[in-house]
Amino acid sequence: MTENRIIQCAECKGYFDVLEEGLQRIELAKEKGWGMMLFNCPKCGEQTSWHRLKEMYSDTTLLNLEKVNKPIVEIDNTLLPKGYFDFLLNNKNAKIRVSKNRDEFNLFTAEELFTTISVDKKEYLIVYKLQGFLKTLLEVGVELKEKEVLLLENSLSIGDENGDVLFIDKREENSKLYIFYPDGGDIENTKLTLNSVME
Numbered sequence: 001m002t003e004n005r006i007i008q009c010a011e012c013k014g015y016f017d018v019l020e021e022g023l024q025r026i027e028l029a030k031e032k033g034w035g036m037m038l039f040n041c042p043k044c045g046e047q048t049s050w051h052r053l054k055e056m057y058s059d060t061t062l063l064n065l066e067k068v069n070k071p072i073v074e075i076d077n078t079l080l081p082k083g084y085f086d087f088l089l090n091n092k093n094a095k096i097r098v099s100k101n102r103d104e105f106n107l108f109t110a111e112e113l114f115t116t117i118s119v120d121k122k123e124y125l126i127v128y129k130l131q132g133f134l135k136t137l138l139e140v141g142v143e144l145k146e147k148e149v150l151l152l153e154n155s156l157s158i159g160d161e162n163g164d165v166l167f168i169d170k171r172e173e174n175s176k177l178y179i180f181y182p183d184g185g186d187i188e189n190t191k192l193t194l195n196s197v198m199e
């Protein structure tokens with residue numbers, strides 16, 4: 001009897017032991033010439049397949065590995081004002097119109113805020129993406145006022161529209177909404193505040 005009885009789930013990439021019963025099913029599949037067999041992954045509950053070419057493992061330490069597709073970063077629900085966080089959880093496709101002459105901004109969902117993106121080959125959480133833009137602006141020698149640097153350093157990005165970024169200043173109570181224009185690095189103050197998003 002083979003020692004290799006561990007397979008990797010295609011869904012969650014976790015490893016699990018197919019146990020005696022699973023091995024028998026695989027033996028049967030081989031005998032009958034079936035191409036594949038489905039297993040329920042005990043780690044994520046999804047179905048994953050064994051097939052003729054699927055590698056099987058004997059190393060039981062694989063079983064102790066954490067699932068590798070868990071969110072890279074956990075959602076920090078204290079980073080944004082609590083009311084706003086609750087608002088996001090209840091409004092999945094929230095938008096805000098900041099002025100008459102431009103399209104609505106899409107607001108990032110709670111999950112999106114804590115997803116990583118790459119800005120000039122460095123990883124940032126979306127909520128901190130302007131810190132990435134700031135770094136690039138400074139590196140390429142764009143002249144920014146000290147006030148602007150501080151504002152971007154303290155920014156929390158909350159939405160976007162056609163590449164422009166809507167953000168708040170984490171130092172402000174009920175922060176104004178600002179727009180950052182990646183071409184050129186200009187910052188615009190809007191007349192709105194974070195509370196107006198939730199109205």
Ligand SMILES: [Zn+2]
Pocket residue numbers: 009010011012013014041042043044045046048
């Ligand atoms: Zn799985």
